[in-house]
Amino acid sequence: MKTVELKVAPKFLKQYKGKYPLIYKDAIMNVNMLKEEGTLVHLVDESNQFIAKGYYGKQNKGLGWVLSYNQGEKIDKIFFKNKISNAIGKRKAFYQNQDTNAFRIFNGEGDGIGGLSIDYFDGYYLIQWYSEGIYSFKNQVLSALDEIGGYKAIYEKKRFDTKGKYIDDDDFVKGERGEFPIIVKENGMNYAVYLNDGAMVGIFLDQRDVRLAIREKYAKGKNVLNTFSYTGAFSVAAAIGGAKKTTSVDLAKRSKSKTIEQFSVNGIDAEQQDIIVMDVFDYFKYAKRKDLKFDLVVLDPPSFARSKKRTFSTAKDYPALMMDAIEITEKGGIIVASTNNASFSMKKFKGFIDKGFVEMNTKYTILEEFSLPADFQANKHYLPSNYLKVLVIKKVN
Ligand code: SAH
Numbered sequence: 001m002k003t004v005e006l007k008v009a010p011k012f013l014k015q016y017k018g019k020y021p022l023i024y025k026d027a028i029m030n031v032n033m034l035k036e037e038g039t040l041v042h043l044v045d046e047s048n049q050f051i052a053k054g055y056y057g058k059q060n061k062g063l064g065w066v067l068s069y070n071q072g073e074k075i076d077k078i079f080f081k082n083k084i085s086n087a088i089g090k091r092k093a094f095y096q097n098q099d100t101n102a103f104r105i106f107n108g109e110g111d112g113i114g115g116l117s118i119d120y121f122d123g124y125y126l127i128q129w130y131s132e133g134i135y136s137f138k139n140q141v142l143s144a145l146d147e148i149g150g151y152k153a154i155y156e157k158k159r160f161d162t163k164g165k166y167i168d169d170d171d172f173v174k175g176e177r178g179e180f181p182i183i184v185k186e187n188g189m190n191y192a193v194y195l196n197d198g199a200m201v202g203i204f205l206d207q208r209d210v211r212l213a214i215r216e217k218y219a220k221g222k223n224v225l226n227t228f229s230y231t232g233a234f235s236v237a238a239a240i241g242g243a244k245k246t247t248s249v250d251l252a253k254r255s256k257s258k259t260i261e262q263f264s265v266n267g268i269d270a271e272q273q274d275i276i277v278m279d280v281f282d283y284f285k286y287a288k289r290k291d292l293k294f295d296l297v298v299l300d301p302p303s304f305a306r307s308k309k310r311t312f313s314t315a316k317d318y319p320a321l322m323m324d325a326i327e328i329t330e331k332g333g334i335i336v337a338s339t340n341n342a343s344f345s346m347k348k349f350k351g352f353i354d355k356g357f358v359e360m361n362t363k364y365t366i367l368e369e370f371s372l373p374a375d376f377q378a379n380k381h382y383l384p385s386n387y388l389k390v391l392v393i394k395k396v397n
Helices: 008-016 075-089 092-098 138-148 205-218 233-240 254-264 278-287 313-326 348-357
Strands: 005-009 022-024 040-044 050-059 062-068 102-106 116-119 124-129 153-158 174-177 182-186 189-193 223-225 247-251 272-276 294-299 303-308 312-313 329-339 362-369 389-395
Touching: 005 278, 008 303, 008 348, 022 303, 050 294, 050 389, 075 102, 075 138, 102 205, 124 138, 174 294, 182 205, 189 205, 189 233, 205 233, 205 362, 223 233, 223 278, 223 312, 233 247, 233 254, 247 254, 247 278, 254 272, 254 294, 278 294, 294 313, 312 313, 313 348, 329 348, 348 389
Parallel strands: 005 040, 124 153, 223 247, 223 294, 247 272, 294 329
Antiparallel strands: 022 062, 040 050, 050 062, 102 116, 116 124, 153 174, 182 189, 303 312, 329 389, 362 389
8 A cells, every 4th residue: 555645734743743643634734635544644744844654544533643753664563563562561560460460451542553452351362443444454463462472362342333333243353262251350359351242341441440449448338339330340349348338320231230240250249239220310319319328429421321311421411410429428428430531631520520519519528539540551642542530539518
């Protein structure tokens, strides 16, 4: 394939010279040159001076990612191998940790290749391709992993199609097929993981530090509500941390059996916990009606969700969600508020939290803040790559 020269509009030159990694429409004067995803591109200025090289791949609002600022660097098998080996080198401490065997070894633009992530689950690699463009480099990525070696099997998720949805087909790539669930370890806790069953595997690795904090500092003796609970990973951490009881609420029917499974692989009797399949907003109404109160409430909604009754967007509705949570949290209780919405900053998130408390005429203090854990290497030139924001908040009165 021929390399395409993309002309950067003058007012965006500074941005790319400052190592901004995302190639996007507004910044490029001749996007009509882009035809086939996976094409290598050179970003050039108006006098055709080289700025950076990258690839064309449509991902959300982006058109691709910068891969190198070095004109002489070839984007070939060796390039991919070097990037992936470097990234693995940075995760040495994770490979050596006896208590944790599920972590991210390659985090997109944070490790120098936007659109690609690779997770490690106890010997299994899971590659996530975020565009057709990056998928066209599959052979290079696989041969890099082969040279690095030492895996049981490779699975993949193609997170692209015309509607930006997950394409459901066989996720197995090569090696010896796993028998799922595999049980991975995280800080000594067990989690059941399925690499062959849809877009989500059963655990979100980016919340590892938050799960540990809940277990170690916030759960003991507490009555815990986990909203948008998915497979109940936070509930498991709370129960292991000595929670009096956990209540997990998620509207997906599958969440119930998946949560029971997560409890049982940890030797916890799920019968002693509440697992409720319900719209969280209906649950809040129910809890208020019944005057239920919790010592610890976890809020971890998807950035955007549409149910039959309503749409919810974290960018718009977080203050109202906080108000619901505040109302059913005991005085002196804790709210763990989380969002993975990349479109706003921690500062703005704190504003949403503040708004909720001000409206409820309630005082609070922020006890702790979390962003991405070390294996989710962010790109400091691209703020949205640091998407995770978690606040541990104490409701004072
Ligand atoms: N907190 C979870 C991850 C949440 S993923 C964890 O740490 O593992 C988002 C979850 O929100 C999904 O399981 C989805 O089914 C659920 N969800 C989305 N809208 C919801 C709603 N209105 N009420 C309850 N659950 C909802």
